[in-house]
Amino acid sequence: MVERGGETTTAPPGGGHHRVHPGNQPNGLSSADAWLEWVFFRVHTRCAAWVSRSFGDRSRRIFEILCALFAVGGLGLLVSLHAKYERETELSDNLKSAKHKSNSSSSIYAVHIIIEALGGEYNNRRSYWYSPEKGIVELSEKVRLELKVPTQTIQISESELGSWLWRALAGHDTILANAALIAFGAIGQLFIDDGSDRYYDLAKLGDTQNSWLFTKTAVTLKTLFLLFSTSTLAAYTLRETQTRMLRFAYLIKQFVSNHQSYLQLVIAHLLDSLVFAPITLGMLSFLYEFFNDQFLALLILSLVWGCELFAAISLRSPIAIRILPHIIILYLAALHFYIFCAPLGFHYLALFTTLAFIGHAMFFFWNHFELPALLAGRVSPTRPRAVYLSSLSMGTPSSSINNTTTGGLSSSSSTGGVAPQ
Numbered sequence: 001m002v003e004r005g006g007e008t009t010t011a012p013p014g015g016g017h018h019r020v021h022p023g024n025q026p027n028g029l030s031s032a033d034a035w036l037e038w039v040f041f042r043v044h045t046r047c048a049a050w051v052s053r054s055f056g057d058r059s060r061r062i063f064e065i066l067c068a069l070f071a072v073g074g075l076g077l078l079v080s081l082h083a084k085y086e087r088e089t090e091l092s093d094n095l096k097s098a099k100h101k102s103n104s105s106s107s108i109y110a111v112h113i114i115i116e117a118l119g120g121e122y123n124n125r126r127s128y129w130y131s132p133e134k135g136i137v138e139l140s141e142k143v144r145l146e147l148k149v150p151t152q153t154i155q156i157s158e159s160e161l162g163s164w165l166w167r168a169l170a171g172h173d174t175i176l177a178n179a180a181l182i183a184f185g186a187i188g189q190l191f192i193d194d195g196s197d198r199y200y201d202l203a204k205l206g207d208t209q210n211s212w213l214f215t216k217t218a219v220t221l222k223t224l225f226l227l228f229s230t231s232t233l234a235a236y237t238l239r240e241t242q243t244r245m246l247r248f249a250y251l252i253k254q255f256v257s258n259h260q261s262y263l264q265l266v267i268a269h270l271l272d273s274l275v276f277a278p279i280t281l282g283m284l285s286f287l288y289e290f291f292n293d294q295f296l297a298l299l300i301l302s303l304v305w306g307c308e309l310f311a312a313i314s315l316r317s318p319i320a321i322r323i324l325p326h327i328i329i330l331y332l333a334a335l336h337f338y339i340f341c342a343p344l345g346f347h348y349l350a351l352f353t354t355l356a357f358i359g360h361a362m363f364f365f366w367n368h369f370e371l372p373a374l375l376a377g378r379v380s381p382t383r384p385r386a387v388y389l390s391s392l393s394m395g396t397p398s399s400s401i402n403n404t405t406t407g408g409l410s411s412s413s414s415t416g417g418v419a420p421q
Contacts, residue, residue, distance in 0.1 A: 035246050036239065040313050041384040047314065048374050051366075060367050067360035074353030081166065081346055085178060091160050095130075095183035098152040107132040107188075109150040115172060116157050126172060127193035130180055137191035137199065169346045173200075178344045181205055205343050216341075223336040226290060227329060230301060233283055234308045237276055244272060291339065296347055303355060304332070310362060316385050317373035320365040331357050 051060070098111045115126040129137040136149060144151060161167055161175045170178075173192055177200040180190045186206020191199040248269045255262040287297035307328050315321055335354040339347050373379040 036242055037384055039242065039246060041381065044313050044316065044384075045374070048371060052371070057367075060363065064360060064363040064367060067356050067363055071353060071356035071360055074349060074356055078346055078349050078353055081169065081349070082342065085170070085345070086182075089162070089179060089182075091156065091176070091179040092182040094154055094156060094160075095180055098154050099184060101152050108136065109152070110136050110144065112151055112153040113176065114153065114155045115161070115176070116155060128176060129191040129193055130184065130188060131191075132184075132188040134189045134199075137189055169349050170344075173198075174344050177202070177205070181344070219337060219340045222290070222340060223333050226287070226336055227332055230283065230287070230304045231308065231329075233279065234301075234305050235312075237279060238305075238308055238312060241273065241276060244269070291347075292343075293347070296339075296351070299351055300335070303351070303358070307332075307358065314366065314370055316379045317365075317369040320369045321385070324361060324365050327361050328358055331361070 055063075095111065095113070109131065111130040113128040113130065115128075117125060131137045136144070139147070139149075158167070158172075161172060162170075167175065177190050180188075180200070181202050184202060186203050188202050189199045190202060248265070251265055252262055255265060283301060284294070284297055287301055288294050291297045291300070311325060315324060331354050335350055338345060338350050370379075379385070
């Protein structure tokens with residue numbers, strides 16, 4: 001690949017050079033589409049050249065195999081831990097015995113659970129309160145004594161929560177909430193006595209009010225809605241920010257060459273870019289309402305962003321465009337389905353496993369389809385994308401084999417925006 005000013009040339013296997021420039025866009029593309037596709041194709045060729053120089057074919061295959069091993073291992077560990085997670089343990093038996101010792105025929109009672117740290121340090125003790133009535137757990141200890149609320153206190157060691165791996169992957173609060181759900185059923189609240197006013201509503205977590213079919217249908221619809229909304233917003237934000245950046249770069253070059261002041265242009269671009277800050281924050285707040293975990297919501301949104309970015313830059317060969325988006329959507333759907341079906345499950349392990357599966361799929365299609373298509377000239381500056389299919393079945397193949405688009409996992413239309421003039 002040779003760069004000449006604003007042009008990029010690549011040498012195909014048959015000799016000669018193909019020139020690509022935003023002014024020579026393929027049929028069916030607007031000027032904005034051509035500029036954006038030109039930039040993405042340059043990034044793709046540079047990444048391919050760097051990968052080819054830095055890693056040989058054997059090294060790339062090793063990365064692919066390692067991702068597959070991590071994915072299969074993570075899935076096996078997830079299934080094994082979750083199967084053990086739903087069975088009764090010594091902790092759930094202790095909670096059941098505390099329930100029987102109290103006045104279980106009435107809902108006016110409380111169970112105080114104290115988890116002793118392994119080192120025996122008093123400051124590292126964790127305190128929890130359970131009661132069938134939310135008002136009981138919100139009372140102070142002094143008020144509960146004055147009202148003579150029947151209370152049972154359980155002191156357990158941190159080791160009784162499970163192995164270190166179990167505690168590291170699930171967390172103390174989640175393990176205890178799961179044991180309380182097994183012991184007490186989908187009734188009452190588990191209050192975390194750490195000053196944060198956080199609690200687990202076991203009635204919502206158990207969800208025994210609705211039938212199995214209704215619950216799974218609701219989870220499926222929720223999963224599809226989240227996948228569609230997050231992938232669409234991520235693709236839109238990616239396209240619009242890149243288009244505005246290209247327009248700004250073009251205009252700043254014109255202003256500098258004409259010796260004009262570009263202060264107003266910079267201010268206008270910054271104000272224009274600030275529009276996407278509330279969009280991103282709104283996406284995070286929106287996801288937090290579903291996952292109840294800000295860090296998990298941020299990681300899932302980052303994963304969707306990474307998939308959209310990979311699709312926009314490196315998803316170019318016909319087979320990869322037809323198959324890979326569907327595989328990624330399937331993996332993401334499985335992750336969302338597990339999180340919603342198991343609100344007290346191993347969410348971060350499931351996220352790591354999904355990341356390994358998606359990484360393996362990307363490595364596989366990159367090694368077997370994208371690099372060979374670029375080297376063989378099937379993907380070239382004159383035809384940067386051979387064909388385009390929407391991953392969510394929202395569109396149809398392009399009418400011409402030369403038509404290109406910068407769409408990602410969920411986009412079914414060409415890039416919009418204002419093109420440099």
